[in-house]
Amino acid sequence: xxxxxxxxxxxxxxxxxxxxxxxxxxxxxxxxxxxxxxxxxxxxxxxxxxxxxxxxxxxxxxxxxxxxxxxxxxxxxxxxxxxxxxxxxxxxxxxxxxxxxxxxxxxxxxxxxxxxxxxxxxxxxxxxxxxxxxxxxxxxx
Amino acid sequence: xxxxxxxxxxxxxxxxxxxxxxxxxxxxxxxxxxxxxxxxxxxxxxxxxxxxxxxxxxxxxxxxxxxxxxxxxxxxxxxxxxxxxxxxxxxxxxxxxxxxxxxxxxxxxxxxxxxxxxxxxxxxxxxxxxxxxxxxxxxxxxxxxxxxxxxxxxxxxxxxxxxxxxxxxxxxxxxxxxxxxxxxxxxxxxxxxxxx
Numbered sequence: 251x252x253x254x255x256x257x258x259x260x261x262x263x264x265x266x267x268x269x270x271x272x273x274x275x276x277x278x279x280x281x282x283x284x285x286x287x288x289x290x291x292x293x294x295x296x297x298x299x300x301x302x303x304x305x306x307x308x309x310x311x312x313x314x315x316x317x318x319x320x321x322x323x324x325x326x327x328x329x330x331x332x333x334x335x336x337x338x339x340x341x342x343x344x345x346x347x348x349x350x351x352x353x354x355x356x357x358x359x360x361x362x363x364x365x366x367x368x369x370x371x372x373x374x375x376x377x378x379x380x381x382x383x384x385x386x387x388x389x390x391x
Numbered sequence: 392x393x394x395x396x397x398x399x400x401x402x403x404x405x406x407x408x409x410x411x412x413x414x415x416x417x418x419x420x421x422x423x424x425x426x427x428x429x430x431x432x433x434x435x436x437x438x439x440x441x442x443x444x445x446x447x448x449x450x451x452x453x454x455x456x457x458x459x460x461x462x463x464x465x466x467x468x469x470x471x472x473x474x475x476x477x478x479x480x481x482x483x484x485x486x487x488x489x490x491x492x493x494x495x496x497x498x499x500x501x502x503x504x505x506x507x508x509x510x511x512x513x514x515x516x517x518x519x520x521x522x523x524x525x526x527x528x529x530x531x532x533x534x535x536x537x538x539x540x541x542x543x544x545x546x547x548x549x550x551x552x553x554x555x556x557x558x559x560x561x562x563x564x565x566x567x568x569x570x571x572x573x574x575x576x577x578x579x580x581x582x583x584x585x586x587x
Contacts, residue, residue: 268475275472279465286457293445293586306582313578321468321571328405331414338418342425349429353437 278320285313329387336380343373398557413565417572420533424576427529431522431583442519444585447512449503453585456499457577463492464574467541467567474560479552482563486545489570493538500531523584530580533573540566 289309297305319325347369354362396408404411435441444450470485507513507520514524544563551559 265476268472272469272472275465275468279461282461282464283458286454286461289582289586290450290454293450293582299587303587306587310579310582314575317464317571317575317578321464321574322568328410330404330406330411334411334414334418338421341422345422345426346429349433353433357437 274320278316282313282316285309329383333380333384333387336376336383340373340376340380343369343376347373397561398555407561409561409565413568417568420572424526424529427522427526428579428583431526434518434522438518442517444519444587447519448523448585449506450585452499452503453581456496457581459492459496459499460574460577463489463496464571466492467570471560471563471567474552474556474563477556479549483545483549486541486563490538490541490545493534493541496534497531497538500527526580526584530573530576533576537566537570537573541570 289306292305292309293302324331347366350362350366350369353359354366394408398407400407466485466488470482470489473479473481473485512520514521544559544566548562549559551562
């Protein structure tokens, strides 16, 4: 059996690696704290609603990415997990598209229809990308 | 019969089965929260007017809870790192801190909810409060679930460390993935409900 023991090999051989990881965790933690304060501070600035939403979601996306990439190790995860997450994004896009279509049936606004169409197109694109991604991923034979 | 691929990775997936399992589960969780977030967006866009969160909700309490959850995320990852360094005692301390911080989150949440109910603000009062209680309530259930698993790994479950340390470390990592996901959901809930 040639399988490598992911945890075991790190345990024995790469103690220095873990020290490096821990330093990254602390930096990420400080960044998350700072960004939390930024989010709250910005909310007192009296920005216009669209601007406030844009800033809040932008900061939240950075924070979420930091958690996912470093605490959840997504930055160095195996390809299959990425494939699952790409498919998940496609499913979310379909979900949102169906909702927009439902909205269009009630309000008959062109914006709802365009949003639905865009969501379905994005979803299709993601499915195509995922299948291409899986095909060029050697480990999944 | 033993569960296959708990310790060694499968050659075709490059992962342990537990890791794939928890990520598939998290994917279904994203769909669950995604559906509720999408409902929130569509209800809010369709409403003639919408209250700004901080006029109804308690921002200092929520900010405190954000800090608590982020801190619990780093103690969780440090608990796993302690096992990777073969330090079981340190793991116990960090894991205990994670559970305790989850408890602090719940206590603050209790005061927040009881203040709302005391002022006659119920889920049935308006759409904003309905969404607030649904999203934060579901999130709170996830915090309780994560705490239960972490408490098991801190207590009875830690016996596995003596017989199969790698398997135990993987379990802590997977439990951590769920805990970080709960933190991640809160990172989006906090600004969208309380600040906008």
